[in-house]
Amino acid sequence: MASIHAAKRALRAQLKQRISALSDPEKLHQSQAVTQKLLSHKRYQAAQRIAVFLNMPDEIQTGDILHDIFRQGKACFIPRYQRGSNHMDMVRLNSVEEIKNLPVTSWNIRQPGEEECLEEALTTGGLDLVLVPGLGFDKEGHRLGRGKGYYDTFLERCNQQLSAKPYTIALAFQEQLCTSIPVTDSDFKIDEILFTEDLEIENN
Ligand SMILES: Nc1nc2c(c(=O)[nH]1)N(C=O)[C@@H](CNc1ccc(C(=O)N[C@@H](CCC(=O)O)C(=O)O)cc1)CN2
Ligand SMILES: Nc1ncnc2c1ncn2[C@@H]1O[C@H](COP(=O)(O)OP(=O)(O)OP(=O)(O)O)[C@@H](O)[C@H]1O
Ligand SMILES: [Mg+2]
Numbered sequence: 046m047a048s049i050h051a052a053k054r055a056l057r058a059q060l061k062q063r064i065s066a067l068s069d070p071e072k073l074h075q076s077q078a079v080t081q082k083l084l085s086h087k088r089y090q091a092a093q094r095i096a097v098f099l100n101m102p103d104e105i106q107t108g109d110i111l112h113d114i115f116r117q118g119k120a121c122f123i124p125r126y127q128r129g130s131n132h133m134d135m136v137r138l139n140s141v142e143e144i145k146n147l148p149v150t151s152w153n154i155r156q157p158g159e160e161e162c163l164e165e166a167l168t169t170g171g172l173d174l175v176l177v178p179g180l181g182f183d184k185e186g187h188r189l190g191r192g193k194g195y196y197d198t199f200l201e202r203c204n205q206q207l208s209a210k211p212y213t214i215a216l217a218f219q220e221q222l223c224t225s226i227p228v229t230d231s232d233f234k235i236d237e238i239l240f241t242e243d244l245e246i247e248n249n
Pocket of ligand 1: 098099100101104124125126133152154178179190191192193194195196
């Protein structure tokens, strides 16, 4: 167990370095390719309720996806995590314009303030699709996140509370593909990972 945590920590550091070496044009190019793949994906097109993250600088850029979700009239939910725990809710975002008015957390992520009373995906009809961020992925659908367990815990709650569990798609730069990711029992397997090139991975 301790060695898995150490292996995860080492791989996280390595992946952060690898991603930070990508230039802005390269990140933009890969983000556009992944976005195109997602927008033409059957699961995306059929989904009415979608959870999407507001990307950090080292993640696939989700701006065009957010615009498309609203253009298509789908319901959009974004993470609101609680610092110091592994609790995260997916809360309703009503328009793309709202994003720029959201406060920035100490980890530099835009998200609604805790005092705001917002529609929560899990109590108002669940989710059809969860777009999942992460630092690294392997072909089995294993995922390495940022080490706080927010998505693992959230997806576990989806399974407990929802009759239909959401489909999960991770969005990643090619550089985030690893030969294998060390995992424990609480790590959730992602249904599918979208990369730039012809490397898509399906796990069902
Ligand atoms: N765009 C985006 N939003 C997201 C996530 C994500 O991975 N991406 N999350 C997915 O979980 C949640 C936030 N989780 C996070 C977990 C760790 C760090 C982070 O930067 N940690 C520092 C070290 C923190 C510390 O130990 O004090 C670091 O990595 O340098 C950021 C976000 C919810 N929102
Ligand atoms: N379903 C769960 N319930 C309770 N604790 C969990 C759950 N999943 C993970 N954790 C705990 O969260 C911590 C971080 O887990 P892990 O190292 O897998 O993070 P991660 O998957 O990289 O992060 P994230 O999911 O936030 O992107 C671990 O201590 C783990 O035991
Ligand atoms: Mg995990």
